[in-house]
């Protein structure tokens with residue numbers, strides 16, 4: 001996936017290293033029922049805001065062939081990858097009937113801001 | 123794997139081999155009996171069960187390995203079957219009733235099923251272990267071959283049988299110069315006679331293959347890597363890699379070591395029991411009545427018989443052996459072999475043959491004692507279904523054998539399908555009979571339902587045309603409420619849903635889901651969005667989360683997450699100024715490719731999402747809607763202004779059509795064309811809607827297609843003026859929008875409604891709808907707005923962002 005999430009925020013990489021909790025954005029800036037991709041260092045994180053209010057974060061790149069998961073349709077607790085329509089559960093990243101698994105990152109909302117918990121090594 | 127504790131109250135059933143037979147026998151068993159057995163299936167390959175048949179497509183690159191998996195790990199889990207992958211069974215200890223796995227672990231069994239399949243047969247060739255020599259049997263083989271092929275220019279395939287040809291065709295796709303080496307004087311000598319074999323070789327040569335016949339390979343040349351092949355006649359062939367495809371040998375080692383009776387394969391009786399009453403076998407490792415099989419249909423029959431005996435749920439059938447037919451799965455070469463069509467003993471056989479070398483058609487029937495012994499159909503296979511049915515059922519052949527050779531000539535293939543007896547098999551891979559399909563269809567099942575319930579059409583795919591035809595004849599979608607539903611999760615038909623939406627004033631997808639149900643299913647959101655867009659026009663509340671990414675950013679997503687931009691070029695007519703702007707945009711935004719499309723316009727591929735608004739702005743051209751379910755293009759030919767044959771100004775008409783209907787959303791895409799005379803250079807008769815100029819006016823065709831399916835459109839009307847053409851097209855489009863199912867392309871729609879009925883409604887106005895259809899499409903045209911204008915005023919701030927910058931750090 002060279003281009004889809006071309007990194008425009010390289011400078012944040014150093015800042016992200018060693019941090020496990022990263023502030024992404026305000027909740028309001030996520031449109032309802034959609035996902036958006038964030039670059040945290042080299043990591044792409046897809047953050048989804050469901051219509052029922054819950055927010056989830058998965059790997060930005062689909063474990064199948066690297067499709068941009070943030071561009072997928074969501075609903076009923078799953079995201080549908082825009083490239084080959086594989087489905088992944090927002091709750092834990094497991095594929096629905098496809099055997100793949102997308103990494104999932106815990107999300108915390110505080111004061112209307114969205115935080116993700118990333119593995120400390122990133 | 124999930125389940126790890128053993129339930130002691132259950133009998134332990136262990137299946138060795140996670141191939142097609144192992145998977146199928148588990149499926150057949152759990153479908154009958156889910157409580158008696160504690161089932162474990164152990165496979166040496168590191169994935170779940172997959173469809174080996176489709177590996178030719180994987181090698182050719184037209185399918186991904188994941189695309190051939192037959193059962194997901196969840197499938198096994200939810201049926202409480204323990205799936206162990208990537209582990210080999212090393213031995214069977216019948217005295218203690220355990221199997222020992224690689225690594226030493228032992229698993230006890232009460233009943234054991236051996237489904238170890240077969241291994242590729244590798245003939246005695248010197249230096250056959252040289253790097254660059256491969257066999258072709260598993261996903262791993264495909265991967266090894268594909269990655270090695272990248273450094274090669276030439277490949278040789280040893281073995282010109284069915285698989286060898288499919289492998290060779292696949293390698294051509296990798297850009298290699300491929301030679302098939304065969305000891306016999308022609309390919310597929312197991313199935314073909316010399317004449318049809320030679321014809322097949324010519325067809326394969328036309329696809330870029332070469333052949334070397336009557337060549338026995340003696341030695342692989344090269345030391346650190348393959349460099350050629352030496353043949354027994356002293357000649358040599360230069361090649362960079364070798365794929366061996368010389369047949370199979372049953373994989374019987376486990377059975378031999380365990381002291382079971384083994385001849386060529388593991389000997390089984392008619393219940394699929396081996397010489398040990400607690401051990402069964404199924405699949406290519408089996409020898410039954412002296413025969414071994416190398417196709418899936420027999421092993422599916424075996425799996426069913428085995429399941430019936432082991433579960434005792436059904437009154438058990440006995441396996442009688444299988445009658446086999448094969449189809450060559452090479453695009454562009456139609457070949458079906460039924461039974462044995464070689465007529466090895468011509469003396470007592472009655473042979474009927476039809477050969478048409480110019481078209482590459484060869485058909486042959488061998489009838490012995492009034493029954494079909496075999497048939498070869500090359501180049502034209504429309505009578506295959508009927509012949510296979512007759513062969514399997516052993517039905518007496520009619521007097522005039524020639525009739526059987528000509529599907530179409532002897533009548534409509536539909537009529538023949540209707541005449542077929544109920545027990546005839548339609549899907550040979552999965553042994554699905556006509557009657558069982560007809561029953562499901564008459565209950566309103568769709569083709570997808572058929573595939574889910576019976577697996578018909580999911581093996582080699584050869585029966586799909588018959589399935590479609592059956593569904594057209596016997597399908598009764600209107601009887602089953604579940605299939606007339608517009609959206610899977612909302613129990614309303616399209617008209618009912620539209621009425622409810624209007625009555626309740628529901629203007630957004632989320633409002634529909636809140637009020638009428640639908641469970642926020644992402645699979646139905648785009649369908650609802652399309653419907654609401656039509657019902658409410660400008661009043662529609664266009665929530666972008668209900669739309670596929672293409673419709674959120676008005677461009678088509680590519681395999682690397684970038685997008686393609688196709689500006690509208692009305693009727694395919696452009697200008698130097700436009701071309702210059704297109705060239706500038708392509709350079710400025712670094713399009714990865716600039717391509718003339720099949721729709722007479724120009725595609726800029728590989729544009730980043732964030733650059734879309736600027737690219738549109740710089741183009742200064744409207745959207746071509748190449749990314750959405752809407753009116754796409756109207757292809758034209760040069761018509762009267764230039765062409766010496768033109769009888770109608772197709773260019774002007776095409777531009778008028780495209781200006782009028784551009785971007786109108788519909789249940790599926792609409793591609794149109796206008797041709798200036800009956801030579802039909804714009805291919806109007808294979809478009810959703812096409813106009814062809816005739817003396818004194820235009821013929822308007824609907825329901826044509828030349829995509830995955832080819833269908834000539836039906837003549838809807840012949841009219842005199844351009845205005846009338848536009849009116850009738852508008853009427854058809856609006857009727858299609860109102861009545862088609864989501865994703866139902868025009869050919870299927872026209873067939874479902876019937877051209878007579880369409881003509882009577884749209885041309886003769888038999889139901890008094892014409893005026894309202896005309897008015898509605900007029901309103902729709904008036905409310906049209908170019909979606910690319912959103913580039914200037916995005917509806918969400920981050921609509922075109924590739925990714926968002928993260929806010930200030932906090933830890």
Ligand code: SRM
Pocket residue numbers: 678679680681686688717718719720721722723724725727748749754755793827828829830831867
């Ligand atoms: C660009 C183009 C190929 C080309 O290089 O020429 C093309 C490209 C795609 N076609 Fe096509 N089709 C293109 C002409 C055709 C044609 C020929 C024609 O329009 O004259 C056909 C056969 C006619 C037809 O429409 O049936 C065609 C039959 C299909 C189909 C199969 C439809 C079917 O079921 O028969 C699909 C898949 C679908 O629609 O579900 C498809 C889908 C696609 C998609 C959109 C696949 C996708 O979803 O990403 C391709 C987008 C590639 C990309 O990344 O941008 N394309 N496609 C052509 C664009 C024409 C245009 O100017 O708008």
Ligand SMILES: Cc1cc2nc3c(=O)[nH]c(=O)nc-3n(C[C@H](O)[C@H](O)[C@H](O)COP(=O)(O)OP(=O)(O)OC[C@H]3O[C@@H](n4cnc5c(N)ncnc54)[C@H](O)[C@@H]3O)c2cc1C
Pocket residue numbers: 138139140141142143144164165166167174175176177178209210211212237238239240258259260285373376404405406407415416417418419421449451551582
């Ligand atoms: C490229 C290709 C194209 C084909 N095309 C067609 C076609 O068009 N039509 C058709 O009808 N047939 C076709 N076939 C044949 C068809 O695929 C086979 O008939 C079928 O797969 C046989 O199934 P099986 O389960 O008996 O054997 P397999 O599918 O070979 O499965 C056996 C499995 O057992 C595993 N195994 C073996 N020993 C052990 C052990 N000791 N412990 C654990 N696991 C073990 C193996 O790893 C293997 O996965 C094709 C085959 C190939 C390779």
Ligand code: SF4
Pocket residue numbers: none
């Ligand atoms: S452009 Fe059309 S034919 Fe070509 S790969 Fe894509 S969908 Fe298939």
Ligand code: FES
Pocket residue numbers: 062063064065066067081082083084085086
């Ligand atoms: S890349 Fe996501 S489904 Fe294929």
